[in-house]
Amino acid sequence: MEITDSPRAMEARKQDVLARLEREIDIWVATSDAEGVPCLVPLWFVRYGEDLWLSTRPGNPTGRNMREGAKVRLAFGDTRDVVLIDGDVETFTARDVPEAAAEAFLGKTGWDPRTSRAPYDFYRVRPRMVQAWCEARELPGRYLMRDGVWAV
Template identity: 70%
Template sequence: MEITERPQRSREQRRSDVLGRLERETDIWVASADTEGLPCLVALWFVWDGEAVWLATRPANPTGRNLRENGRTRLAFGDTRDVVLIDGVVETYDARGVPPAAAEAFREKTGWDPRADRAAYAFFRVRPRAVQAWCEQHELPKRHLMRDGIWLV
């Protein structure tokens, strides 16, 4: 199989591409770790509100515990030829405390309202602190689009 190199995108184009994916994608990979460093990686539905990624999962499962206890996560999209990594800080909300606009946006995008589920679910707001994006090796040198919560472009 021949691999062809895509034209290099500007940082501005990469930021636009990342924001587009946050709007249109339904699933995102969520990496977390417990207090002893045992990693956990799952795909979850999400919604982007323009400032943060909102996730929902059961608070007692490993991902829910890790997000709540550590307050940090790495989110990822895609395949190895179109990578987006988002490092973020996490705030936890129970079904009664989640901002109604966030829960409703989650319901509208996914078709599922965790607040109405018989099982207990928590919502997790992930505020990006760092964002990297690249397609193939030639975009690696300028992959950092956000640092310390501030867009570089």
């Protein structure tokens, strides 16, 4: 297979990432525990402000890992249109989550974890690093954000 398309400009990649964050409902969530045991699951999410909000049970491995490790890597599933986001995590119970963030989550997903019989926590992810590329031709310039600051 020969790839002849020119790489997208960094600004175009950023706009594609932001559009995908609005369009997609699921995102892959990668965490690890204190021993380094990895965990990878898809979760619903919403972008609210500059942060991404997830919700899961506090007692499952992903919930524990995000709460205890306070780090996460997020990714979309398409291997030919890669978006990777590394972020810092802050945990909120269903009682202390900011109402506007919970309402944004409900508006996008149609589900309100605050009303579930089982306990669910919310996790605010502050992006620290964003990479995006399509195929090898876009590997140069793939870092759109570093240390929480957009490059473009």
